[in-house]
Amino acid sequence: MARIESKVRDLVGSDSDMRAAVETVLERADDGEVEWADVRDELTSGQWGRLIEKGILVDGDEGFRLADVTATRAGLEDDDSSSGSSSVASSSSSSSTDTGDSSWSKYDKGAAVVTVGLFLGYSVAQVRNVIGGVMDVFLGPLAELLPFYAVVMVLALATGLYSTLLQANLMDMEKMSVYQERMKDIQKRQKKAREEGNDAELEKIQEEQMEAMGDQMGMFKEQFRPMVWIMFLTIPVFLWMYWAIGVGGANAQPHVTLEPLVLPMVGQVEWTTGVIGPMQAWIVWYFLCSMGFTQIIRKGLNIDMTPSAS
Structure with a gap:
């Protein structure tokens, strides 16, 4: 070769x-x-x-x-x-x-393109209605069996599970550790050279720093690769919740039965009520469930998403 x-x-x-x-x-x-x-x-x-x-x-x-x-x-x-x-x-x-x-395949790139298209659903009602209707074929029966707050909990559990597994399997932690170790090594040698007043060594390290700029792009791509697939799977779920609750316009109507939601430290609120600034109650409830379930899943599966030195 x-x-x-x-x-x-x-x-x-x-x-x-x-x-x-x-x-x-x-x-x-x-x-x-x-x-x-x-x-x-x-x-x-x-x-x-x-x-x-x-x-x-x-x-x-x-x-x-x-x-x-x-x-x-x-x-x-x-x-x-x-x-x-x-x-x-x-x-x-x-x-x-x-x-x-990095390690991006043609499938990763294809998922990234589709994900960008899915973002249109947040602002274009026609796209949101189409995706919401398709997703309702799979999620509608669940909404009929459970109260909607429990449906959101199930979705938060599912998204937390596959998000954790995708990050663990698609992000190369060993490579990320190498990137970080190299940058730490450069900074350590640069500090020592400055203390010793070694201009020749400093110049050599600066050239190496310029060369290491590619590491930053590599780290970014390694981190963003699982995020593409997570968004690819999660955005349709979010658009279904938009559609089901009736978010997205004055004429939007809910497609599921909605009981008032009770949130910690807030009390009883409607699903579309602003709770934290413009964030509506249903989004706050989803993120509370998602964060809690994700931590439990990571602990239960013993998955550490922090790169560590070899």
Whole structure:
């Protein structure tokens, strides 16, 4: 794979310390697979992050794996120190491309497009009525069996469950941890260089900071990917509640039987009464239920959504 070979050559040409880092990874990779714990005694988190950022290391079965072992070795053997100056200029562009691609698939992108279209339902009554009518085929029987406050609780439980599972399965926490560790490592070295008055080291770290800007885009995409699917599934539910309660205009009529709602510290209110500023009672009730159920689900399933260092 010529591209990997070129990336390795550029990387070790622009930073002599990276040669030893790549050699260590090659040495400790088991059938091409390697984890941060295997090399953390020899590599800084910044070096580990750059290998992932460049695409030299990619997601593996258990940790990370070398994208192409042979090409990686060839990149070390064919390293030409004279190409070092040009590689610095090219590293920024390749960094943003590799990191920016993240793990989004064509299905993720398709869901994002559909989600943007679903947002029209909040402002266009015709779209809201169509989606509300379709969703009522599935949710209408539930509204006939339970009082509407309990229906909202069931929906909050369901959305909290799939939101937690989507975040846990679509967000790469190991990659997020690498991003964060790299930024912390850069800040730590930058602070030390300033205290020592090491201008040469500061300049080198500033170049690395510019290169790490691609990490920010990578982190954003990793965080936003599950949100696309969560909104894709949740917006139709919200539009059904809009439709069922009769929100969205003076002539809007409820499509379900509504009893007054009793909220903590507020008392008995109508479903469309403003409770917290413009937020109506039904939205406040949904979010109270959703937040409570989500915390219970995360504790029950032992799911931690906070990236942690390896």
